[in-house]
Amino acid sequence: MSDLYLKFVNTPVGKTAAQTLGLPAPVPLKRWKRADQPFIEGDVLVGAAGNGKAIAALGSLLGASAASLHHASGVATLEASSGAGNKARPLDLTTEINTRFSALVFDASGMKDTAELRALYDFYHPTIRKLAGNGRILVIGLDPAGCKSPAQAAAQRALEGFVRSVGKEIGKKGSTANLLWIAPGAEKHLDSSVRFFLSPRSAYVSGQVARIGKVTGELAATNPVAPLTGKVALVTGASRGIGESIAETLARDGATVIGLDIPAALEDLQRVTDRIKGKALACDITDARAPAMIAEFVKEHFGGIDLIIHNAGITRDKTLGNMPEHFWDMAIAVNLTAEELIDEELMKQELIRDNGRIVCVSSISGIAGNFGQTNYSTAKCGVIGYVEALARKLKNGITINAVAPGFIETQMTAAMPVTIREAGRRMNSLSQGGQPVDVAEAIAWYCNPGSTGVNGNVVRVCGQSLIGK
Secondary structure: OHHHHHHHHHHHEEEEEHHOOOOOOOOOOOOOOOOOOOOOOOEEEEEOOOOOOOOOHHHHHHHOOEEEEEEOOOHHHHHHHHHHOOEEEEEOOOOOOOOEEEEEEEEOOOOOOHHHHHHHHHHOOOOHHHHEEEEEEEEEOOOHHHOHHHHHHHHHHHHHHHHHHHHHHHHHHOOOEEEEEEOOOOOOHHHHHHHHHHOOHHHOOOOOEEEEEOOOOOOOOOOOOOOOOOOEEEEHHHHOHHHHHHHHHHOOOEEEEEEEEHHHHHHHHHHHHHOOOOEEEEOOOOOHHHHHHHHHHHHHHHOOOEEEEEEEOOOOOOOHHHHOOHHHHHHHHHHHHHHHHHHHHHHHHOOEEEEEEEEEEOOHHHHHHHOOOOHHHHHHHHHHHHHHHHOOOOOOOOEEEEEOOOOOOOOOHHOOOOOHHHHHHEEEOOOOOOOHHHHHHHHHHOOOHHHOOOOOOEEOOOOOOOOOO
């Protein structure tokens, strides 16, 4: 459904009206347009606190990009910024800055105590007002769980509060702020995540924290235009909405997609899979025979699978006192239990290939809870627990992560009462609803072969919703 308010406030009359009445004036978000599009263009400024672990890797990646790279200089706390290498031109932050930046990237991984947090201020204070519309702020820090001292852990954890607040300050420009926490040694494996968070693919992801763990061995080189070439993906609930967009996006990135949905949706499902040259599988995932049927289909047609996307979901809303038991049972079965049983069967038959990916779709309802959705919120929170626990057990480079969508423009949200729909759209830092492709792009990032270190994460695709953390 079209957001008429978003269109109106971006007309001359609408801009004046919004400014006069003090109404939100969301900026149209720039999203990915073509497969060979550079992940970042324009001017990019990088900086680093003392002994930054990631600055060299950032300099190498961004120096080889289509962007014009600069590094901070002129400030004592930012001397380590020169570690970005000779492809980055120095920019004295004590002088007048006339450049508009597409991205401001800061390596805080070298911070050892809270006094060093001053470097954040020294880098962003003179530059944040020079961030262009639809710009990106990205901070790299160390995972506090692996810090050696309480002072270091405090400094690194503080980055989360910084990024969440900055995201709310810059959201009115369509810009986003995110944080990557890396394990010691994981700076070598930043490539896929930096590309995602600096690109238009992450248009509706803001105020989020992703952890990147250390990876044993070197990651295989991939084609950045079609990184999923040769991969086989299973996408449940693929006949429409978010599932359809996931199937299209993974196919765009080179994967062969098995689209799965209930038999009643077979006609729509076939339309989707025919368009992307995939295969359709009509199956009710709550059927006791479903896991074995899926495993047999995978084995017969492909011999194994690389990507499993648990997107299928339903809502059956009622307040708890008025909820019939089949509403409860169905919501738990579809949104949670089926995922566990399908994964269990595929792992038992050893059908998930090395460096495989499992991605679950949770919801901000599972994080913050929603009135009249005890069944749905319970299931979607259970998904988070499942992801966090299974991530610790998987081997052979296989990972599991989750996305938690907020207000996404789908048939379901179009059917909401207008006042609830408008509140859902505006109650985030970007003051607008997301698109199904926003969820799909985050899933494609998880699925990238270079994202092996990204494991056990739950990233919200919600425009930094004011609901939940």
